[in-house]
Amino acid sequence: MSTTLQDKLSTSYNKRFKTIDKRVQSALEDLNLDFNTLALHDVKELATTIVNIETQVLSDEHEKLLIEKEAIERALDKKSEELQDAKYTIFNAMEESMQSNEAALSKLHQVKLQSIDLYEILSEMVESAIITALEKDTDGDITESTTEVVKEITFEAIKEGSLNTIRVRKILSTILVSAIDVAEATPNRTTEILKSTLKGMRSGLVKSIDRFKKRLEFMPVEAKHILIEDYDTIIEDLNQTDTLFSQVVATQASQSTQATRTVLTELNKEMRYDLEELVHISKETADAMREKFSSFAKVAVKKADTAMKSPKAQEAKRMGIQAWGVAKVALGTAIKTAKDAIDKKEK
Numbered sequence: 001m002s003t004t005l006q007d008k009l010s011t012s013y014n015k016r017f018k019t020i021d022k023r024v025q026s027a028l029e030d031l032n033l034d035f036n037t038l039a040l041h042d043v044k045e046l047a048t049t050i051v052n053i054e055t056q057v058l059s060d061e062h063e064k065l066l067i068e069k070e071a072i073e074r075a076l077d078k079k080s081e082e083l084q085d086a087k088y089t090i091f092n093a094m095e096e097s098m099q100s101n102e103a104a105l106s107k108l109h110q111v112k113l114q115s116i117d118l119y120e121i122l123s124e125m126v127e128s129a130i131i132t133a134l135e136k137d138t139d140g141d142i143t144e145s146t147t148e149v150v151k152e153i154t155f156e157a158i159k160e161g162s163l164n165t166i167r168v169r170k171i172l173s174t175i176l177v178s179a180i181d182v183a184e185a186t187p188n189r190t191t192e193i194l195k196s197t198l199k200g201m202r203s204g205l206v207k208s209i210d211r212f213k214k215r216l217e218f219m220p221v222e223a224k225h226i227l228i229e230d231y232d233t234i235i236e237d238l239n240q241t242d243t244l245f246s247q248v249v250a251t252q253a254s255q256s257t258q259a260t261r262t263v264l265t266e267l268n269k270e271m272r273y274d275l276e277e278l279v280h281i282s283k284e285t286a287d288a289m290r291e292k293f294s295s296f297a298k299v300a301v302k303k304a305d306t307a308m309k310s311p312k313a314q315e316a317k318r319m320g321i322q323a324w325g326v327a328k329v330a331l332g333t334a335i336k337t338a339k340d341a342i343d344k345k346e347k
Contacts, residue, residue: 006049013053118157126178146196154204165237165244172201172248180256191263206278213285216292238286242275
């Protein structure tokens with residue numbers, strides 16, 4: 001399609017008609033085109049020009065909203081940081097006031113662990129906790145203290161968010177990478193550090209899933225609908241938590257030094273026999289979800305069935321048929337071209 005034709009379409013496009021159908025039909029009739037002679041790029045330019053004319057206002061509004069969305073997201077990030085900083089300041093002030101009372105201070109630290117968004121500081125916190133365990137070690141065995149602290153950090157980091165594999169994998173990987181860094185800097189205690197870290201990670205994950213299972217019973221209706229939207233994914237993720245755990249260990253082992261890789265690989269093999277509790281609680285939770293939300297899931301299926309009758313669903317179906325037609329024509333053309341080439345060669 002020539003530039004002149006595009007210009008003509010742009011200037012003559014008549015918006016006095018109330019419907020898009022009428023406007024498009026009128027424009028195409030005015031152009032008086034021979035559709036049999038139009039190439040693909042002509043049709044594309046013709047369609048693009050009409051789409052641009054018709055959607056200009058909507059496109060401008062959409063662009064404006066995207067800019068507003070980016071501004072809101074930046075503002076949210078800033079407020080999240082301010083909120084986190086405010087929490088730190090408050091807890092620090094309370095710590096100062098309770099400095100002389102060790103029992104109260106310990107309880108405050110527990111509350112702080114539960115109140116702060118740990119993900120942003122997860123790596124540094126794990127590193128600090130393990131180093132502290134090493135420094136305060138008096139009997140040559142940090143296994144119990146490290147296992148317990150990693151368990152609580154893992155639990156607090158996972159518990160408030162989604163149980164989807166991407167998020168859980170990130171949290172477990174971050175914790176393990178920090179432990180590896182400390183272990184490699186303390187080669188004489190590598191096995192001890194990594195073994196207790198893995199035990200703590202596993203226990204923290206078990207505790208998080210168990211908490212999720214217990215909360216299912218009292219979950220508000222709004223949250224149930226969120227769960228239903230992601231029902232299949234959560235069920236699938238719960239049925240492979242042991243695999244996820246082993247994969248995290250194997251992945252980090254492959255990215256570590258030879259010495260660390262050997263230790264992690266061996267520990268991963270040993271832990272396969274210790275993942276029964278994780279498998280058990282995950283299966284129980286998946287069963288609880290099925291039992292509690294199966295009726296909701298059936299309602300969701302009915303809603304989806306209704307949605308399939310919507311104009312958008314019908315258009316998707318229509319486009320699927322059209323795509324099949326395009327593929328069929330392309331295949332026919334390819335076969336004919338190949339056949340012509342063979343016939344030509346044989347002659």
